[in-house]
Amino acid sequence: MPKMKTKSGAKKRFSFTGTGKLKRKHAYKSHILTKKSKKRKRNLGYFTIVDKADVGNIKAMLAK
Numbered sequence: 001m002p003k004m005k006t007k008s009g010a011k012k013r014f015s016f017t018g019t020g021k022l023k024r025k026h027a028y029k030s031h032i033l034t035k036k037s038k039k040r041k042r043n044l045g046y047f048t049i050v051d052k053a054d055v056g057n058i059k060a061m062l063a064k
Contacts, residue, residue, distance in 0.1 A: 003063070010061035014050065022050035022058055 015023050028036075029044040036044075050058060 004060075006063045007061040010058060014058055014062065017049075022055055023047045024050050 013024060017023050025047060026044040029041065033041060
């Protein structure tokens with residue numbers, strides 16, 4: 001059976017941490033930023049960990 005291909009959209013959006021958790025960027029940081037507070041924009045800039053319920057699907061997209 002051939003290897004599974006990685007979904008190219010997923011490989012651009014997700015990466016693994018050193019301990020094997022999945023890392024993602026926050027949404028809502030691309031446009032209409034004038035009405036958002038500095039604190040909100042700053043916190044959207046940081047990475048966060050993918051929720052436990054979604055990890056299986058994303059790992060399948062990444063062919064891991």
